[in-house]
Amino acid sequence: MxxxxxxxxxxxxxxxxxxxxxxxxxxxxxxxxxxxxxxxxxxxGLASYRNMIHYGDGIGTYLRNSLEVTAMTVAGTLAVSLLGGYAFGRFRFPGKNLLFLATLAILMVPYPTILIPLYVLLGWLGLQNSLAGLAAVLVMFQLPFATFLMRNSFEAVPQELEDSAAVDGCGTFTALTRVMIHVVRPAVVTVGLFAFLAAWNEFFAALILLNSSDKFTLPLAVVDMEGRTFGSIDYPTLQAGVVFMAIPCLFLFLLLQRSYVRGFMSGALRG
The missing domain is CATH 1.20.5 (Single alpha-helices involved in coiled-coils or other helix-helix interfaces)
Structure with a gap:
């Protein structure tokens, strides 16, 4: 040897x-x-899973609430970050760099410090204690990084590709939806996966913004399982809830890991 x-x-x-x-x-x-x-x-045995299924308003209620919040968060994050990233990456307009820096500056603010003002704002908009209001807040938290990633991904696309689409008669929006979005698909997958994980596992914002137990998401329900009478904790049921929440995250990550790694490397690490 x-x-x-x-x-x-x-x-x-x-x-x-x-x-x-x-x-x-x-x-x-x-x-x-x-x-x-x-x-x-x-x-x-599986008694803890039976207890989890029938806990409170039923695991189906909490699962539906989490799915609704997650779906709205992913859709909103993808829609806004795609348009914003495309605008920042492919166009020139006055104040572009300043606006982009202002968007990134949101990352410097610890989000728990602005939840109370957001709670008051949602009250003015009639969205307090609503899944749509929680999703809107989560979208806002995801947008700085998502826009940054999409902007860098669009900047990496050769200009000739967009010029070819224009020659074929595609307008700006048509070129985005029919050509550019397919080129930056790994970044789209990465943004969607980040938004899913953030919305699916979010606890603190849901704790502040949701008051009714029938609107609790899975993280709130799982933590609520911890509280029992006489100060005791049903650990098996609590851990059953943890496993139930972790399975979708593991499945999605394993399914999309190749696109996730490609999107993260091509977008987040580009200057």
């Missing part, structure tokens, strides 16, 4: 060993939650 081959093999072992260790490190809490969700004082 040559020295170069030995070094290459050692580097491969180090890479896969590090990747395997990190995978175990991140999956261990989820594996522990799955084990704790089926462990009861009397052995192992």
């Amino acid at each position: 040559t020295t170069r081959t030995a070094r290459r093999r050692a580097a491969g072992l180090g890479y896969y060993g590090t990747a395997g260790a990190l995978a175990i490190l991140f999956l261990l809490p989820l594996a522990w939650s799955g084990w704790a969700s089926v462990r009861t004082p009397h052995g192992f």
Whole structure:
């Protein structure tokens, strides 16, 4: 075995060993939650999942609320960031750079500090204690990074491609929807996945903006499962809720991981 081959093999072992260790490190809490969700004082079973399904207004209510908020958040984030990123990346207009910096400046503000003013604003708009109001707030939180990613992705597209679409008779909006959006599809997937994960797992904003239990999302319902009479906590039911929430996130990430990595590398790391 040559020295170069030995070094290459050692580097491969180090890479896969590090990747395997990190995978175990991140999956261990989820594996522990799955084990704790089926462990009861009397052995192992699915009683905790039955308790979770029938908890409060029913898991179906909380699941529907989370799906509605997530769908509105993903759709709103994609629509606005696509148009905004396209405008910032392909057009010139007065105040463009200043407006873009103002958009990114929102990232510097800790979002919990503005939830109370947003709660008052939603009251003026008649959206307090509503899923649509919560989704609007989550879209606002996602837009700075989403617009930044889409702008960089559109900037990476050769101008000749857009010129060819114009020669074929495509207007600005037609070129965006029929040509450009397909070129930046990895970035679109990345933005959508980020928006999904943020909306699906959001707890603090939902805690502040939602008051009625029948409008609770899954994170609120799972945390509410923790509170029991006499100060006791039903850990198996709580962990069943954690597993139930984690499954869609794992499934989507594994399904879209290639597009996610390509979109993140081509957009977020570009100057």
